[in-house]
Amino acid sequence: MGKDLYELGEIPPVGEVPRQMYASLVRPERYGEPEKAFQTEIIDIPEVGPNEALVMVMAAGVNFNNVWAARGIPVDVTKTQARWGEPTEFHIGGSDASGVVYAVGPEVTNVDVGDRVVVHAGQWNLDDPKVLAGIDPGLADSFRVWGYDTCWGSFAQFCLVQAHQCLPKAEHLTWEEAAAPTLTGSTAYRMLFGWPPNTVREGDVVLVWGGSGGLGSLAIQLVTHAGGKAVAVVSSKEKGEYCRSLGAVGYVNRTNFAHWGVPPHWTDPAWRDWFEGAKAFGKALWEATGEKKSPAIVFEHPGEDTIPTSIFVADRGGMVVICAGTTGYSATVDLRYLWNMQKRLQGSHLFNDEQAAAFNELVIDAKVRPTLGKVYSFEETGYVHQLMGDGKLPEGNVVIQVNTPQLGLKDLP
Numbered sequence: 391m392g393k394d395l396y397e398l399g400e401i402p403p404v405g406e407v408p409r410q411m412y413a414s415l416v417r418p419e420r421y422g423e424p425e426k427a428f429q430t431e432i433i434d435i436p437e438v439g440p441n442e443a444l445v446m447v448m449a450a451g452v453n454f455n456n457v458w459a460a461r462g463i464p465v466d467v468t469k470t471q472a473r474w475g476e477p478t479e480f481h482i483g484g485s486d487a488s489g490v491v492y493a494v495g496p497e498v499t500n501v502d503v504g505d506r507v508v509v510h511a512g513q514w515n516l517d518d519p520k521v522l523a524g525i526d527p528g529l530a531d532s533f534r535v536w537g538y539d540t541c542w543g544s545f546a547q548f549c550l551v552q553a554h555q556c557l558p559k560a561e562h563l564t565w566e567e568a569a570a571p572t573l574t575g576s577t578a579y580r581m582l583f584g585w586p587p588n589t590v591r592e593g594d595v596v597l598v599w600g601g602s603g604g605l606g607s608l609a610i611q612l613v614t615h616a617g618g619k620a621v622a623v624v625s626s627k628e629k630g631e632y633c634r635s636l637g638a639v640g641y642v643n644r645t646n647f648a649h650w651g652v653p654p655h656w657t658d659p660a661w662r663d664w665f666e667g668a669k670a671f672g673k674a675l676w677e678a679t680g681e682k683k684s685p686a687i688v689f690e691h692p693g694e695d696t697i698p699t700s701i702f703v704a705d706r707g708g709m710v711v712i713c714a715g716t717t718g719y720s721a722t723v724d725l726r727y728l729w730n731m732q733k734r735l736q737g738s739h740l741f742n743d744e745q746a747a748a749f750n751e752l753v754i755d756a757k758v759r760p761t762l763g764k765v766y767s768f769e770e771t772g773y774v775h776q777l778m779g780d781g782k783l784p785e786g787n788v789v790i791q792v793n794t795p796q797l798g799l800k801d802l803p
């Protein structure tokens with residue numbers, strides 16, 4: 391007879407699922423600063439559905455999405471969860487995991503109990519009419535981000551996933567390294583290769599905002615692997631050199647410029663100041679490429695502060711591809727540059743099974759290496775999200791230990 395509850399780091403026999411688990415929970419009544427919003431609680435382990443898998447979590451990757459979840463903005467995630475018949479009184483976040491499969495539903499064929507896996511965060515209704523019609527599930531109405539739009543994420547001893555989310559863990563990586571890159575790397579993969587004909591080609595310049603961050607550090611490697619030339623945007627020399635170490639051909643320090651945010655109206659004489667700033671940024675970017683070449687792709691996520699510049703510097707026929715609006719959502723587009731130079735502004739969100747698997751293969755083949763910036767203990771789940779929200783995390787992706795041996799507390803970056 392197994393135990394009802396295991397302590398963190400105490401591994402149950404493979405395949406034995408206890409009744410309860412420790413989880414780091416967010417509840418609507420404590421939405422706010424992540425440090426306080428996340429609290430460790432004991433919770434019942436959910437039932438496994440026919441197409442689902444229960445994964446014992448070794449380590450969990452941290453993403454910006456659960457900073458938003460903790461704050462309760464821009465949406466209350468427990469209300470989104472209601473759409474999938476999940477609990478509405480709490481949210482267990484965590485959209486990246488490495489771990490071991492402990493149970494599978496009767497219809498699962500792609501994984502078995504005992505498999506060592508990483509989990510990608512793309513979920514959708516398997517009977518969604520668009521999915522059944524062969525349309526990219528990333529465009530399905532039921533598409534959702536596991537561990538953000540859904541409950542039962544990886545900030546818990548066990549996570550519940552659709553079995554198709556499980557991918558083989560790269561054997562050469564530690565549990566912590568393996569938990570770091572899947573969400574950001576697969577998102578970057580879709581942005582760079584998922585929107586033909588604007589995909590990275592040999593010799594293309596690609597401008598990567600936040601080059602040292604979670605998305606950017608993997609985007610640089612993907613661009614380089616495809617034969618492109620990544621130019622990073624960063625806020626310090628140290629971060630710029632870090633990007634070079636990942637393969638970037640150069641970098642631009644954004645703190646040397648001041649034209650960020652929504653530009654003055656084009657009829658306002660002050661617009662020229664913005665224009666001069668954007669031109670100076672473009673010149674710095676050309677210098678960083680070493681060949682006066684404009685970017686075929688601009689890899690965007692800051693949003694409001696940077697979109698006008700991104701559209702301005704993109705090459706004729708080039709694409710600005712964006713997956714977030716970290717600095718705000720009310721970006722303006724100067725249509726003159728868009729139509730005249732026939733540029734494309736493309737939204738992109740997460741990835742589908744094929745894109746996640748393609749990225750995972752590059753990790754398994756050691757063509758892309760996880761950019762594990764720092765590892766935190768389970769009790770630091772709120773703290774690490776606080777650091778992330780405050781922009782105080784080190785380079786790369788960060789990870790929380792769940793069932794791997796715990797670190798000391800408050801190990802500052």
Ligand SMILES: NC(=O)c1ccc[n+]([C@@H]2O[C@H](COP(=O)([O-])OP(=O)(O)OC[C@H]3O[C@@H](n4cnc5c(N)ncnc54)[C@H](OP(=O)(O)O)[C@@H]3O)[C@@H](O)[C@H]2O)c1
Pocket residue numbers: 453454455573574577599600601602603604605606623624625626629644691692695696713714715716717738739740741778786
């Ligand atoms: N839709 C999706 O599928 C998806 C998937 C993954 C992530 N995201 C979103 O993408 C965003 C970035 O994620 P991440 O994991 O890369 O975060 P991250 O690790 O915190 O990196 C963000 C980077 O943005 C840069 N940055 C911060 N403020 C900026 C500003 N005002 N202007 C220009 N750059 C600025 C920072 O670099 P410097 O200070 O060095 O410039 C930082 O390294 C988040 O909002 C996240 O939620 C969306």
